[in-house]
Amino acid sequence: MDAATVGSPALQRIRDRHKGLSGMDLLEATIKNEFKGKIAVVSSFGAESAVLLHMVAQVDPSTPVIFLNTGKLFGETLRYRDRLQEKLGLTDIRSAGPHPADLVAQDPNGGLWNADADACCFIRKVLPLERALKGFDASITGRKRFQTNARAGMEPIEEERVRGTGEPGSATGTRFKVNPLALWTQEDLEAYLDEHKLPRHPLVKDNYLSTGCMP
Known part of the structure; x- marks a missing residue:
């Protein structure tokens, strides 16, 4: 559920300054200079999250990482988050989840996902993320x-x-929004995981098609 993109002179100037950068180079430029102190990572700690998180940890392990905990995640994902945090040395992981009042009002029985998946995502992902990103550029x-x-x-x-x-x-x-892996392929991701000996999400190893919310 991506937000609507816009364009502005400021965006064009930023793109011009970082033209041709990707991956680690783009992270270095945006974390340490362009948005220093005003940028955060958004991660679900899903199937390929280790690649981006490893890169961020190399640039600055104190970069805030907003972990979207929808309240419907697999236990394996929560344990994977803990494992990556310890392995990568990330020091500022912030959990963002649905507000209790939103759940009481709109999903008191926890079955909204089955009736209206978009509404479920809105209260469990969109709203928590907006609250967590307040103050970041x-x-x-x-x-x-x-x-x-x-x-x-x-x-x-x-x-x-x-x-x-x-x-x-x-x-x-x-x-x-900075997308350092935008141009990467699945092969690039697999090669990076292998090169740096990063752990795979346990559900991927068990051939799950999705590591998001539990059905």
């Missing part, structure tokens, strides 16, 4: 062009509209 994602048709033209640096939460003091305007 940019976020880092592990999205890649090959994942969906909608992402086929995705740029390494984007600007998106802040969705807002409707709450007092909710963020507005736009936020930049």
